[in-house]
Amino acid sequence: MTVTGIITAIIIGAIVxxxxxxxxxxxxxxxxxxxxxxxxxxxxxxxxxxxxxxxKDTDGIDWIELLLQVAFAAVGVAIAAGSRGRR
Structure with missing residues (x-):
């Protein structure tokens, strides 16, 4: 992975x-x-x-892929918030 790829992953990860x-x-x-x-x-x-x-590869914006990413992020955030809230 190139430096540009890493920076892009961080930006996309932050948005998601x-x-x-x-x-x-x-x-x-x-x-x-x-x-x-x-x-x-x-x-x-x-x-x-x-x-x-x-x-994964469609014409235009990959809405299904984005929806899957946001759904995984929501589950991850809920798990992280739930585990940190119990402490």
Missing amino acids: GVLGRLVVRGRQNISILLTIVIGIIAALLGTWVASLLGV
């Missing part, structure tokens, strides 16, 4: 993480760094699942 955080109701007591890490992991998982479903 924030979108996932917006989907989860209530206040999440997690850091922005954890949100970005969750977003990066969710983006990778969403892309992988989209490729398994055969919808």
